[in-house]
Structures are given as structure tokens and as C-alpha cells.
Amino acid sequence: MARDKRVTNTNCLTTVQDGRVYSVSPAISILNTLLRNGVAISHVCGGKAVCGTCRVKIFGGAENLSPIGEAERVRLMSGRGDKGLPEGVRLACQTYARGDVKIKVLSNPQKRKK
């Protein structure tokens, strides 16, 4: 029996802060998925792993995420001394989902001080 690729290739990105669910593609970063769907998330450097403002907390599906690359690792470790990577935190601009994931946006541009 043929499988419907539209269904089998659709993965869900759930934002736990409001329970909304979005389709996510492994070819589109979590940041761009959120922005395309109108979710407020800071992204000061435009997705270059420089600013660290696009942090998200992973609440489920971490095994479905792309591995942490060197640029992301450097940014996440910045200012943490020898504490290691913050647990369950990723840069949305550097992270791609290959399956269902649940996240919480940790920065909101509307809440930032001016």
C-alpha cells in the first residue's frame, strides 16, 4: 500500500508556551519555521550563531534534532566557564528537526529592554 508522503514527511513542532503545533521540515531551521508562522523569537544576528538570542528549550524530541555544530557549541558555551553546555538548550537558527519536537522559546523580542 502506497504511503501518503505529505503525511509521512510532516513532522510537528510544538511550542509548549501556547501549545500550538506547526509543520516542520528537516530542510528549514527551527528559527525560520517559527518566524514563518509568526512566532515571536529574537534573532538579532539573523541566524549566524553569533548573538545567542534565538535560544529555545527542548521539552521533547531531542533525538530528532540535528547535532550541535561547532558554531552553536561555542555560542552556547560562551560565558559558562567550565559548566558545559546548558542542558536542553539549542539555538533555533542552527537546529533542524527530523521528527516531532517540543520547544519553548526562551527569548521574545517584545520583552527585550530597549
Ligand code: FES
Ligand atoms: S539568531 Fe543569532 S544566534 Fe541564532
